[in-house]
Amino acid sequence: MAGALLMANLQANLRSQFSLARDEPHSFLQSVNRLFFQNTIDSAYATVFFADYEDSTRLLRYANCGHLCAIVLRHNGDVERLHSTATVLGLFEEWHSPIVECPLAPGDLFTLYTDGVTESFNESEEEFGEDRLIAALERHSKLPPQALLSAIVDEIKLFSPQEQHDDITLIVAKCTPAKLKQQPTRPKGRPRQSIPPRKGIPVTK
Numbered sequence: 388m389a390g391a392l393l394m395a396n397l398q399a400n401l402r403s404q405f406s407l408a409r410d411e412p413h414s415f416l417q418s419v420n421r422l423f424f425q426n427t428i429d430s431a432y433a434t435v436f437f438a439d440y441e442d443s444t445r446l447l448r449y450a451n452c453g454h455l456c457a458i459v460l461r462h463n464g465d466v467e468r469l470h471s472t473a474t475v476l477g478l479f480e481e482w483h484s485p486i487v488e489c490p491l492a493p494g495d496l497f498t499l500y501t502d503g504v505t506e507s508f509n510e511s512e513e514e515f516g517e518d519r520l521i522a523a524l525e526r527h528s529k530l531p532p533q534a535l536l537s538a539i540v541d542e543i544k545l546f547s548p549q550e551q552h553d554d555i556t557l558i559v560a561k562c563t564p565a566k567l568k569q570q571p572t573r574p575k576g577r578p579r580q581s582i583p584p585r586k587g588i589p590v591t592k
Contacts, residue, residue, distance in 0.1 A: 397423055397433050397476070412439060412486050416450055420482040432477040436499055440491075445562060447489040447497065452476050455502060458517075460524050462494025491562040496528055496535075498560075503553035507543050515546050524559075532559050 400422040407415035416437060423433065434454040440447050451457065453475035456468040473484030491497065500520065507515045520539070527538040536559055543555060 393427065393431055393433065396426055397435075400426075408437075409439060412437065412448065412450065413484070416452070416476070416484060417482060420476045421480060423477040424480045424482075427477055432475040434475050438499075440560075445491045445493075447491055448486050449489065450484045450486055452484060455500060455505070458498040458500075458521060458524065459489065459491070460496040460498070460521070460528060462492060464525070466521055493562055493564040495562040496524060496559060497562070498524060499558040501554060501556040503551075503555045504543060504557055506553065507547035507551075507555070509546055510549070515543055519546070532561050535559055535561075 397419075400419045403422070404415050404418045407418065416435075419435075423431075432453075435452040436449065436454040436457060437452070438447060438449040438457075449457070449469060450473060451469055451471045452473050453471055456470045459467040459469065461467065467489075469487075469489060472487055473482065476482065498520075505515055505517050505520060519542075523539045523542050524535075527535045530538060536557060539557060540555060
């Protein structure tokens with residue numbers, strides 16, 4: 388119950404300041420942190436991963452506030468981790484974080500997850516871990532995002548078949564090629580005819 392109330396508090400703060408998110412992301416996060424700090428007990432905090440993606444430029448802007456690193460699986464197989472850029476929200480009234488840019492290319496896969504994914508454990512108390520998550524992303528990277536999500540959750544449940552001890556939250560986004568603009572089509576009917584230009588009329592003085 389305490390955790391749910393804390394998240395409700397944070398969500399209310401995020402919504403109240405959301406008008407700043409696109410144009411002033413740093414000010415947005417500072418405002419959210421200050422409100423969260425002022426309206427919770429001293430020991431309360433939350434990890435947050437803020438991301439803003441511009442489709443026309445394929446540019447991801449983000450701030451990782453104490454959250455697990457996001458994973459970018461590049462189309463060529465390289466793995467990039469988006470590590471923390473600042474501490475968690477809510478512990479300190481004054482808080483700062485840079486907004487970092489990460490360019491994406493068609494075929495790149497962006498993944499966010501909670502510790503319920505990587506800390507799922509089997510009968511030997513071995514955790515699923517980040518390496519298994521990355522391997523699963525590589526195996527299923529050609530699938531559409533929804534099918535990819537289902538495949539990875541199935542692998543987690545197969546690895547950890549016992550009762551679930553924590554929430555499994557997983558977000559994936561795939562960068563796709565730009566869509567070609569559809570050329571306008573002529574309505575069906577009589578074929579279009581070209582009209583020859585008129586000859587110029589001589590002008591006399």
